[in-house]
Amino acid sequence: xxxxxxxxxxxxxxxxxxxxxxxxxxxxxxxxxxxxxxxxxxxxxxxxxxxxxxxxxxxxxxxxxxxxxxxxxxxxxxxxxxxxxxxxxxxxxxxxxxxxxxxxxxxxxxxxxxxxxxxxxxxxxxxxxxxxxxxxxxxxxxxxxxxxxxxxxxxxxxxxxxxxxxxxxxxxxxxxxxxxxxxxxxxxxxxxxxxxxxxxxxxxxxxxxxxxxxxxxxxxxxxxxxxxxxxxxxxxxxxxxxxxxxxxxx
Amino acid sequence: xxxxxxxxxxxxxxxxxxxxxxxxxxxxxxxxxxxxxxxxxxxxxxxxxxxxxxxxxxxxxxxxxxxxxxxxxxxxxxxxxxxxxxxxxxxxxxxxxxxxxxxxxxxxxxxxxxxxxxxxxxxxxxxxxxxxxxxxxxxxxxxxxxxxxxxxxxxxxxxxxxxxxxxxxxxxxxxxxxxxxxxxxxxxxxxxxxxxxxxxxxxxxxxxxxxxxxxxxxxxxxxxxxxxxxxxxxxxxxxxxxxxxxxxxxxxxxxxxxxxxxxxxxxxxxxxxxxxxxxxxxxxxxxxxxxxxxxxxxxxxxxxxxxxxxxxxxxxxxxxxxxxxxxxxxxxxxxxxxxxxxxxxxxxxxxxxxxxxxxxxxxxxxxxxxxxxxxxxxxxxxxxxxxxxxxxxxxxxxxxxxxxxxxxxxxxxxxxxxxxxxxxxxxxxxxxxxxxxxxxxxxxxxxxxxxxxxxxxxxxxxxxxxxxxxxxxxxxxxxxxxxxxxxxxxxxxxxxxxxxxxxxxx
Ligand SMILES: Cc1cc2nc3c(=O)[nH]c(=O)nc-3n(C[C@H](O)[C@H](O)[C@H](O)COP(=O)(O)OP(=O)(O)OC[C@H]3O[C@@H](n4cnc5c(N)ncnc54)[C@H](O)[C@@H]3O)c2cc1C
Numbered sequence: 001x002x003x004x005x006x007x008x009x010x011x012x013x014x015x016x017x018x019x020x021x022x023x024x025x026x027x028x029x030x031x032x033x034x035x036x037x038x039x040x041x042x043x044x045x046x047x048x049x050x051x052x053x054x055x056x057x058x059x060x061x062x063x064x065x066x067x068x069x070x071x072x073x074x075x076x077x078x079x080x081x082x083x084x085x086x087x088x089x090x091x092x093x094x095x096x097x098x099x100x101x102x103x104x105x106x107x108x109x110x111x112x113x114x115x116x117x118x119x120x121x122x123x124x125x126x127x128x129x130x131x132x133x134x135x136x137x138x139x140x141x142x143x144x145x146x147x148x149x150x151x152x153x154x155x156x157x158x159x160x161x162x163x164x165x166x167x168x169x170x171x172x173x174x175x176x177x178x179x180x181x182x183x184x185x186x187x188x189x190x191x192x193x194x195x196x197x198x199x200x201x202x203x204x205x206x207x208x209x210x211x212x213x214x215x216x217x218x219x220x221x222x223x224x225x226x227x228x229x230x231x232x233x234x235x236x237x238x239x240x241x242x243x244x245x246x247x248x249x250x
Numbered sequence: 251x252x253x254x255x256x257x258x259x260x261x262x263x264x265x266x267x268x269x270x271x272x273x274x275x276x277x278x279x280x281x282x283x284x285x286x287x288x289x290x291x292x293x294x295x296x297x298x299x300x301x302x303x304x305x306x307x308x309x310x311x312x313x314x315x316x317x318x319x320x321x322x323x324x325x326x327x328x329x330x331x332x333x334x335x336x337x338x339x340x341x342x343x344x345x346x347x348x349x350x351x352x353x354x355x356x357x358x359x360x361x362x363x364x365x366x367x368x369x370x371x372x373x374x375x376x377x378x379x380x381x382x383x384x385x386x387x388x389x390x391x392x393x394x395x396x397x398x399x400x401x402x403x404x405x406x407x408x409x410x411x412x413x414x415x416x417x418x419x420x421x422x423x424x425x426x427x428x429x430x431x432x433x434x435x436x437x438x439x440x441x442x443x444x445x446x447x448x449x450x451x452x453x454x455x456x457x458x459x460x461x462x463x464x465x466x467x468x469x470x471x472x473x474x475x476x477x478x479x480x481x482x483x484x485x486x487x488x489x490x491x492x493x494x495x496x497x498x499x500x501x502x503x504x505x506x507x508x509x510x511x512x513x514x515x516x517x518x519x520x521x522x523x524x525x526x527x528x529x530x531x532x533x534x535x536x537x538x539x540x541x542x543x544x545x546x547x548x549x550x551x552x553x554x555x556x557x558x559x560x561x562x563x564x565x566x567x568x569x570x571x572x573x574x575x576x577x578x579x580x581x582x583x584x585x586x587x588x589x590x591x592x593x594x595x596x597x598x599x600x601x602x603x604x605x606x607x608x609x610x611x612x613x614x615x616x617x618x619x620x621x622x623x624x625x626x627x628x629x630x631x632x633x634x635x636x637x638x639x640x641x642x643x644x645x646x647x648x649x650x651x652x653x654x655x656x657x658x659x660x661x662x663x664x665x666x667x668x669x670x671x672x673x674x675x676x677x678x679x680x681x682x683x684x685x686x687x688x689x690x691x692x693x694x695x696x697x698x699x700x701x702x703x704x705x706x707x708x709x710x711x712x713x714x715x716x717x718x719x720x721x722x723x724x725x726x727x728x729x730x731x732x733x734x735x736x737x738x739x740x741x742x743x744x745x746x747x748x749x750x751x752x753x754x755x756x
Contacts, residue, residue: 069286076290185298188326188339191290195283 001055001148001170004110005046005079006101006131007039008090009063009070010121017218024213035070038116040077040183041176045146046114047078048181056080058108062100063090068199075194076186082199093211094126100204101127102134110171112153117142117175128175139173140166144180259594260587261601261752265660267724269717273593277579278586280344288345292352294325305357308488309634312480314360319441322364323394331368331376336388343523344585347530351581354534358638359488361531366437366489367391369524370646371398374446374466374516377523378508387468391444396470399442400524401433401494402517408435409651411517416449416496418465426500427451427467432493435645439492440480443471446507446520447496453511463511467501474499485637522596523588525646529581529599529606532642536574536606536613539635543567543617550622557620566620570613577606580756597659600652601753607642608649614639656752657745661738664727716755723751 011017011031018027035043046057059074061067062085071082083104091097105113113135118125132139144163145156151170156163158177186194228234228241242249260273280288302321308314322328330346332338341349346368353361372391375383390396407413416431429449433439451465469475478493508516544567547557557563584598618625618632625632643649705713730744738744 069289072286072290073293076294185294185325186290187294187324188291188329191287191294192334192339194290195287 001049001053001112002058002108002110003046003049003055003112003114004058004060004105004108005039005042005074006105006113006115006127007043007059007061007070007074008036008116008119008121009033009061009067010036010119013037013120019216019218023215023217026216033066033070035073036116036119036121038118038120038176038178039074040116041178041180042114042116042174043074043077043079044181044183045174045176046112047184049112049148050078050080058083058110060101060104061085062087062097064088071199072194073186075197075199076191077184078190080197082197083202084199085202085204087204087206091206091209092122092213093209094124094130095211096206096209098127098130098134099207102131103204104202105131105135112148112170113137113173115173115175117177125175128173132173135173137171137173138168139175140168141175142177143174144177146174146180257592257594259597259663261597261656261756262594262660262663264720264723264752264755265727265748266664267721269720273587274583277583278590284342284345288341288348291341291345291349295327295349295352298322298325299353299356303356303360305359305488306628306631306634308357308359309638310487312482312487313490314363314488318360319363319394322360327364328367328394328397329392330364332372332388332392336384336392338388338392342585343526343588344582347527347581347585350527350530351534351537354531355538356534357488358531358535358641359486361534362437362486362489363397365524365527365531366400367394367398367442369527370400370520371438371442371446372444373400373520373524374507375468377519378466378516379468383468383504383507387444396443397438397441398444398446399436399438399494400520401436401439401445401447403433403435405432405434409648411448412464412514414448414450414464416447418449418451418467418501420451420503421500424500425503427465427503427506429467429469429496429499429501432495434493435481436477436492436494437645438490439494440477440490442490445469445471445475445494448513448517451510461511464513464517465510466507466513466516468505468507469496469499469501473501483641485634485640487637521646522599525603525652526581526584526588526595526599528642528646529577529584529602532606532610532639533574533578533581535635535639536570536577536610539613539617539632540567540570540574542631543570543620546621563620566616570616573609573613577602577609580605583756597656597752598756600647600656601749601756603646604643604649604652604656604749605753607639610639610642650746653746653749653753654742656749658739660748660752661727661731661745664724665731719751720755723748723755726751 010033012034015031018030020027043059049055050057057079058081059071059079060083061071064087068084071084075082085100085104113131115128117128128139128141140153140155140157142157143155144158147154153168153170153172155166155174157166158179228238258270258273260270263270298321302318326339329338330341330349333340350361350365353364372388375387387396391398402411402414404414404416406415416429416433418427418429421428429447431449433447445468447467447469448464449467450462452460453463454460474497476495476497478495481491483491507513547563547567550557558567580602584595584602587593587595587598614635618636621630621632624630627633647655727748730738730741734741
């Protein structure tokens with residue numbers, strides 16, 4: 001079995017986002033970057049498959065030089081290969097990203113392609129589905145359980161009010177959701193082994209950009225919270241304020 | 251081992267009026283690849299800690315749960331400093347201490363668990379062991395299958411480590427040492443399987459006289475080592491601290507570390523290299539406290555304003571930040587000296603420990619103070635920081651003893667040189683003039699003409715101050731040497747002040 005995991009480096013969830021001077025990008029200078037948490041789930045699932053089927057796990061990522069640190073995180077968890085598609089800055093148009101990834105994925109003949117269901121920075125949740133289209137292989141999105149027997153893939157997805165069980169044949173694209181697994185911590189052994197893995201670099205000419213960011217703004221500041229009181233006595237006043245000030249009930 | 255005495259030492263040189271600036275300037279930068287690896291290790295620990303380490307609970311139950319220890323073993327945190335050829339990860343001193351800092355940010359007891367194992371417990375073997383000894387034990391120590399402890403202190407011998415009573419007698423027929431005695435305050439004592447033990451042995455000197463000397467041995471739990479119950483302590487309650495008892499324990503001859511009767515040197519060298527780890531942990535603890543304090547003073551309102559807006563509070567916060575900056579700078583300058591090999595870092599290590607642990611205590615106290623009433627409550631982390639911080643100025647050499655050590659080592663260097671000059675010492679008053687003139691011009695030359703050239707312009711004034719005080723340290727050292735001669739050994743107040751001067755200069 002040949003497995004690929006497409007990952008993205010994103011700002012740390014605790015990073016304080018500062019908007020850049022052009023008002024179209026964020027200021028990256030003081031940001032700590034991490035491996036997208038949903039992609040961690042994908043890496044973990046790939047490693048489980050690797051352990052069951054003795055396969056390679058290739059990490060593929062597109063982005064500037066800084067992303068190799070997150071690729072190393074994935075290698076340290078136990079992935080065996082890595083391909084870095086080098087570009088100056090991460091595209092905002094998911095179509096560009098998916099097209100570039102598809103080109104590399106085609107060369108690798110992968111049976112299983114795993115990705116996080118979305119990246120936590122721009123939250124597009126597009127790459128998996130677009131790849132499915134471009135590569136013409138089935139995608140099962142937002143999975144919470146996975147079982148592969150022979151070439152039959154059975155995956156579960158959480159849907160409104162229940163669980164959907166989906167079946168497909170290899171090759172397959174899977175996007176991962178919380179609950180699928182608990183990503184492992186990279187051990188010292190993994191970190192040292194990752195040191196010896198060469199990250200393969202690829203240069204690809206990107207397709208045209210069809211999405212443009214016009215402006216980025218901070219969310220409006222939340223008005224300060226107010227503590228009305230404590231216990232039952234406070235309820236009448238709370239109701240009054242909800243009615244008259246906040247106007248959320250009538 | 252004689253060799254190490256002739257290695258260059260930044261601080262000993264400064265006492266003598268030499269500023270070996272290339273040893274410390276510019277500030278060392280970590281190798282890029284090494285830094286990348288370190289970042290991954292830190293990330294692993296942070297994630298692990300967030301999910302698994304509940305410091306206040308461990309404090310309450312007075313132990314680190316076995317599952318947590320097992321996970322840390324699995325992740326590799328017991329083999330950080332052990333070379334790869336022996337199953338460890340061979341990270342540098344800088345990376346190792348940085349890891350201890352990260353652990354110290356979260357939990358002092360766990361920093362000690364990992365630290366006592368690697369900084370001191372197995373360090374004797376690492377520094378002085380033979381290849382066979384290393385092959386036998388290091389792989390098991392690297393995986394944590396064996397946890398290590400360092401057994402020097404006894405009920406009647408703490409600062410005066412030379413006064414230990416634990417004894418070994420050689421049984422030539424059996425090929426073993428018979429070991430008897432009780433060690434006290436042993437970190438990891440209750441959970442360790444590997445003990446580096448220091449004991450007195452009667453050694454026949456070349457002149458035929460018999461003398462008690464210290465011999466260092468590796469003892470394993472299965473040889474019959476017993477531990478007392480967990481000590482009830484002020485802080486670091488989750489850290490295992492016990493007595494370790496040896497009752498006719500038979501230790502094979504081949505388990506000696508170094509040579510017979512040369513164990514005191516082993517004990518001291520281990521502590522010299524281990525101490526800087528405590529500095530790292532203290533920097534980590536201080537950083538977390540500062541973060542918590544800042545959050546608190548921004549939120550807490552009094553007199554209709556958040557506390558952070560009051561000048562007295564700002565002053566406290568900035569002082570803590572300054573303390574951390576200085577302690578951190580000393581610590582990683584020292585680890586870089588250690589990593590560079592071939593230098594004598596004993597004073598720098600002792601000074602980093604002394605300074606960082608004194609500041610840790612001061613920071614903990616101030617942070618609790620800023621928290622006010624809740625600082626005193628067990629519902630909040632502040633009181634545990636105070637309790638956990640307190641130990642650091644006591645063990646691995648009390649800070650008082652370390653100051654005496656720094657001063658006496660610095661003076662000794664100069665004293666030996668002055669002895670060579672000889673005559674001048676016999677006529678202190680006349681001699682002083684000659685020597686101090688010589689000293690002043692010499693130091694001036696060394697300091698201002700060719701030394702520290704490319705400092706940032708904002709530091710020109712600090713540089714001048716530094717040079718001036720460095721000169722004064724040197725002159726004072728010579729002056730007290732000439733005034734007190736040998737009896738300087740009794741002048742602890744002067745020694746302490748000299749050491750403080752050196753610490754601030756460093
Ligand atoms: C929690 C904990 C863990 C420890 N872990 C270990 C361990 O793993 N292994 C180990 O071997 N030991 C360990 N120790 C022991 C520790 O190193 C000693 O407690 C320490 O060296 C001080 O010795 P002491 O307690 O006998 O104090 P003392 O030596 O009696 O000192 C008491 C006071 O007198 C001062 N003093 C002593 N002599 C002089 C002097 N000549 N001049 C001026 N002042 C002096 C000291 O500075 C101190 O303030 C641990 C101790 C504790 C509390």
